[in-house]
Amino acid sequence: MKLVLLGISALLPLLYLGLLLDYGATFLLQSRTTGRTPWLWGVVGLHGGFLAAQIFYLDHPPLQGGAALMGLLAFCTALVYLVVELATGERRTGAFMMVPVLLFQYGATLLGTAQVGTVAPQPEWLGLHVPPALLAFVGLTVSAVYAALHLALRRNLKRHHVGVFFDRLPSLDLLATMSWHSLLLGFGFLTLAIVTGAVYFGPTAGVSALFDGNPWLAAKVAAGVVAWLIYLATVVGRFAGSWSSGRISRFSLTGFCAVVVVLGLSAIFP
Amino acid sequence: MNISVTGINHREASVGERERLSLSEEDARTFLHDTTHSGLLNEALVLDTCNRTEIYFVKGRKDAGPRRVMEHACRITGTELPSADMIYQYAGLDAVNHLFRVAAGLDSQVVGEDEILGQVKDAYSQAHSAGSTDVLLNKLLHRAFRVGKRVRTETLLSQGAGSVPGAAVELARQMFSRLEDRSALLIGAGETAETAARALLDAGVGYLAVANRTLERAEELADRLAADVDRSAEWRTTPCGMRTPRERGMCPALTGLFQKSDSGERSSKEKPSTPTFRTMELDDVPESISGFDVAISSTGAQGHILPRNGSLDSLSSLPAPLLMVDIAVPRDIDPQVGELSNVFLYNIDDLDALVEKNQQRRRKEISRAEAIVEEEAERFRRWMDVRRVVPTIKELRARMEELQQAEIEKYGDNFEPSDREDLEKFARSLCRKILHEPITYLRQAAEDSTDGEHVAAAEAVRDIFDLED
Numbered sequence: 089m090k091l092v093l094l095g096i097s098a099l100l101p102l103l104y105l106g107l108l109l110d111y112g113a114t115f116l117l118q119s120r121t122t123g124r125t126p127w128l129w130g131v132v133g134l135h136g137g138f139l140a141a142q143i144f145y146l147d148h149p150p151l152q153g154g155a156a157l158m159g160l161l162a163f164c165t166a167l168v169y170l171v172v173e174l175a176t177g178e179r180r181t182g183a184f185m186m187v188p189v190l191l192f193q194y195g196a197t198l199l200g201t202a203q204v205g206t207v208a209p210q211p212e213w214l215g216l217h218v219p220p221a222l223l224a225f226v227g228l229t230v231s232a233v234y235a236a237l238h239l240a241l242r243r244n245l246k247r248h249h250v251g252v253f254f255d256r257l258p259s260l261d262l263l264a265t266m267s268w269h270s271l272l273l274g275f276g277f278l279t280l281a282i283v284t285g286a287v288y289f290g291p292t293a294g295v296s297a298l299f300d301g302n303p304w305l306a307a308k309v310a311a312g313v314v315a316w317l318i319y320l321a322t323v324v325g326r327f328a329g330s331w332s333s334g335r336i337s338r339f340s341l342t343g344f345c346a347v348v349v350v351l352g353l354s355a356i357f358p
Numbered sequence: 359m360n361i362s363v364t365g366i367n368h369r370e371a372s373v374g375e376r377e378r379l380s381l382s383e384e385d386a387r388t389f390l391h392d393t394t395h396s397g398l399l400n401e402a403l404v405l406d407t408c409n410r411t412e413i414y415f416v417k418g419r420k421d422a423g424p425r426r427v428m429e430h431a432c433r434i435t436g437t438e439l440p441s442a443d444m445i446y447q448y449a450g451l452d453a454v455n456h457l458f459r460v461a462a463g464l465d466s467q468v469v470g471e472d473e474i475l476g477q478v479k480d481a482y483s484q485a486h487s488a489g490s491t492d493v494l495l496n497k498l499l500h501r502a503f504r505v506g507k508r509v510r511t512e513t514l515l516s517q518g519a520g521s522v523p524g525a526a527v528e529l530a531r532q533m534f535s536r537l538e539d540r541s542a543l544l545i546g547a548g549e550t551a552e553t554a555a556r557a558l559l560d561a562g563v564g565y566l567a568v569a570n571r572t573l574e575r576a577e578e579l580a581d582r583l584a585a586d587v588d589r590s591a592e593w594r595t596t597p598c599g600m601r602t603p604r605e606r607g608m609c610p611a612l613t614g615l616f617q618k619s620d621s622g623e624r625s626s627k628e629k630p631s632t633p634t635f636r637t638m639e640l641d642d643v644p645e646s647i648s649g650f651d652v653a654i655s656s657t658g659a660q661g662h663i664l665p666r667n668g669s670l671d672s673l674s675s676l677p678a679p680l681l682m683v684d685i686a687v688p689r690d691i692d693p694q695v696g697e698l699s700n701v702f703l704y705n706i707d708d709l710d711a712l713v714e715k716n717q718q719r720r721r722k723e724i725s726r727a728e729a730i731v732e733e734e735a736e737r738f739r740r741w742m743d744v745r746r747v748v749p750t751i752k753e754l755r756a757r758m759e760e761l762q763q764a765e766i767e768k769y770g771d772n773f774e775p776s777d778r779e780d781l782e783k784f785a786r787s788l789c790r791k792i793l794h795e796p797i798t799y800l801r802q803a804a805e806d807s808t809d810g811e812h813v814a815a816a817e818a819v820r821d822i823f824d825l826e827d
Contacts, residue, residue: 117511178535242679245532248708255517259535260679330677332700 089145096138097159097197103131104162104190111182115256122177132170135163135193151218155199160219162192164226168270172230175269178258181237185230217288221281225351227274228319232344234267235337242334264333268326271340275319278347282312308353315346361494363456364424364447365405365412368467371444373408378437381406383484385434389413390490393430398422401495403485404431405460407477409467414457416494454498454738458731461506468520470720470727475506497741505734512730515723518716523550523557525709525716526683530652531561533681533702541565543650545643546657547575550685554654555583559633567636567650569643571657576637584635644669648676654683655690666694676700683709743804743812750816751797753825758789796822 107128114120139160142150150156169185172178241260257263322339325331331339366379381389386404393399393415401416413427424447425439432439439445448456456465461478463470482499485491491499510516519525534540542563544551547570555566566583570576638646640657644664647653657663664670664682673680673695682703684691689705696703762785773781796819803815819825 119511241532245529245702248704248711255532259531260533262535330675332675332677333679334699 089141093138093141093145096134096141100131100135100138100162101190101194101197103134104166104186104193107131108183108186108190111179111186114179115181115183118180118256121180123179124173124177125179125182128166128170128173128182132163132166135166139163151215153199155196157222158192158199159196160222161226162189162196164219164223165189165192165230168223168227168230168273171273172234172266172269176258176262176265178262178266180256180258181234181266184233217281217284220277220284221354224274224276224278224281225347227270227277228315228340228344228347229274231267231270231274231340234263234270235340235344238263238267238333238337239341242337261333264337267337267340268333271319271322271336271343275316275323278312278316278319282316285309285312308350311346311349311353315343315350318343318346360400360416360450361414361453361498362417362424362447362449363412363414363453364428364445365410366440366444366446367410367412367465370446371440375440375444376409376411379411379432379435379440381411381431381435385431386484387488389431389434390485390488392434393427394418394488394490398430399427399490401492402490403481403495403499405478405481407474410460410465412460414453414495414498416492451735451739454501455731455735457498457502458505458735459728461502462509462727462731463506463516464509464724464727464731469717469724470515470517471520472510472516475503475510478502478506498738501734501738505731508730508734509727513723513726515720515727518719519713520716520720521557522685522706522709522713523554525712526554526652526654526685526704527557527561528712529683529702529704530558530563530681533679534651537562538564540651541567541649542652542654543643543647544568544579545640545653545655545663545690546570546686547572547579548656548658550656551654552579552582554656554683554685555579556586558652558654559583559586563633563652565634565636567638567646569638569640569646571640571659573637573639576639580635580637647680648673650680651678652681652683654685656685657690659686659690660688662692663690664692664695666692666697670695670698673701674698685709740805744801747800747804747812747816750819750825751800754793754796754819754823757823757825758793762786762789 107125110125110127139150150159165185166189169182169189173182237257238260241257241263245260258266318339322331322336322343325339326336366376368376371379381404386406389404390402393402397418399415399422400418403414405412405414411431413431415422415427417423424445428445429439457478459465461475463472463474466474478499482491482495485495519528530537530540530542537558540563542555542558542565544555544566547568551568555568558566566580568576568580570579640663647664647670655663679700679702682691682695682701684703684705687706691703691705693703693705695701766782766785770778770781800812800815800819804812
């Protein structure tokens with residue numbers, strides 16, 4: 089079993105490299121710019137199966153150590169991109185998404201034996217809190233990237249600057265849609281991460297534990313709640329207030345700033 | 359190389375002269391039939407577009423020169439032969455080069471335009487159906503399609519709009535992924551508006567409204583556009599009964615988690631299902647404009663049709679952006695309208711600048727496109743040269759077959775019937791092996807030949823094997 093896992097771990101960066109080359113050709117040659125990429129599903133499916141096999145092998149989700157987290161980040165990023173591509177049928181940004189995926193997975197494979205061999209004890213809540221938190225982070229990061237591209241294209245069009253780079257990217261409305269779908273995904277998982285975090289801390293430590301001698305934890309929770317409220321306002325604004333795509337993109341970027349604070353504080357207080 | 363071309367185009371002949379010589383589909387069919395059935399030409403193809411009338415041909419009879427061919431075409435159209443300084447002619451490799459440049463869009467009025475490749479394909483389809491093409495033109499035209507495709511995929515020659523209406527559509531595409539789900543408003547019903555409307559319909563816009571001071575003119579324009587799209591004028595409806603997608607609350611880009619999308623490349627030439635048309639009066643425009651995604655204005659009005667006042671401030675809070683293109687001079691739309699946050703306003707100077715930028719980019723690509731044309735022309739030349747040695751190769755094979763049969767007949771009786779099959783196999787195999795080197799030598803000589811060496815090679819082989827001339 090260990091050999092199989094090591095083999096798949098070595099194979100994954102190659103598969104993602106192949107995807108990167110495919111999407112790179114799409115961006116540079118502007119061919120097959122729309123449609124779906126069946127072998128992306130295959131690779132993400134294989135990666136998901138690999139993670140599931142690790143859970144079975146280790147008896148817990150692989151969440152400890154740099155290699156494990158990098159592998160999870162790679163999977164989450166690829167999964168978020170898969171959802172966005174399925175939702176919009178747009179392939180031109182795939183190359184940009186595959187770069188961090190490849191880097192994360194390559195790093196995970198290099199640090200790799202730790203990813204496959206560790207059978208260290210692990211708190212139960214990690215498995216319920218960390219994966220949704222990672223998916224939330226990735227989804228909201230992807231949303232912020234598309235939002236930034238959307239706003240940059242908006243600005244260029246407003247100023248009548250039409251450049252070669254933006255010619256190759258999706259249209260304004262598609263960038264907004266891609267940002268929106270990623271935001272919805274990220275917001276959903278952020279909600280889940282906050283709930284699972286609260287469920288762990290609520291009964292075991294009490295709300296007061298947040299504020300007694302745990303300033304970093306308090307700051308992290310506060311930033312998380314602020315981020316959640318910003319995204320909640322965005323979602324409500326879109327559905328009930330018919331907010332424009334420009335405003336949604338600005339809120340996505342603002343929420344992302346709060347997410348970065350949460351992530352930074354998570355590193356200090358894991 | 360027997361291929362030639364003769365014709366007139368936009369460089370030397372005015373539109374009036376091109377009109378006179380223009381061959382309709384019927385005329386072209388008659389020309390192809392008459393010239394090939396009479397033996398004047400072995401193969402022929404007519405390429406007739408708004409910018410050129412060209413005839414590609416392979417001579418049949420010795421008197422089938424470019425002038426004779428052109429005279430025949432003029433006889434069919436009932437016109438006089440154009441003056442000699444308007445007519446051009448190319449033969450051999452020059453004719454091949456010319457066709458490849460035409461297919462690549464290098465000879466077009468707007469360099470790199472896309473339509474010409476489709477027109478060349480249509481011309482080939484017509485000639486092929488008429489039975490006026492054979493090995494040479496079939497190969498040549500397929501090579502021309504390949505050249506056209508290579509230039510369009512390997513260079514940026516065809517990228518970017520080359521005209522003002524095209525630039526407006528290009529802007530719309532930068533903002534909206536699917537024009538089929540978008541609505542456009544034309545303010546004005548003149549020639550410029552019609553050109554812009556056709557560009558939008560070609561791009562696939564799903565809903566088109568025409569606003570004009572005189573409703574009848576708007577309806578006439580809508581009639582013409584609808585007739586071109588679906589051959590019927592059954593588009594009319596009460597103005598208030600036909601709401602735009604935006605008015606119906608559809609913002610396709612932000613709804614539908616899993617939208618169906620094309621599995622392959624979206625061609626700008628693919629027409630959508632029949633678009634919806636609507637007309638309105640000019641006075642209704644300020645009130646209705648928020649229901650549209652694209653508005654193109656080109657009236658002859660002296661003042662602003664859309665002044666910046668309170669009624670347009672609501673455009674700032676639109677959920678999706680509004681592209682406004684003001685082609686009119688003096689401008690129809692108050693420039694201050696462009697300051698509203700969701701409005702993207704472009705005037706004629708902006709579009710001209712965009713077109714010029716695209717043209718500059720295309721001009722930089724010309725040398726790359728010419729290199730592709732040269733490469734493919736050389737490839738075609740080598741194919742032609744190899745063909746020249748084909749008769750020699752055929753005769754060589756036939757001669758060897760004769761010898762083989764003669765020897766089998768002579769010595770076959772010395773063998774048992776059961777061994778005769780082996781004898782024949784042996785004879786065939788031996789002949790193939792003997793011929794392999796000379797045939798390879800001939801083909802190689804033809805491919806590498808730059809100055810007729812393949813002719814000397816063929817003659818040498820004929821001498822060695824005693825083939826008849």
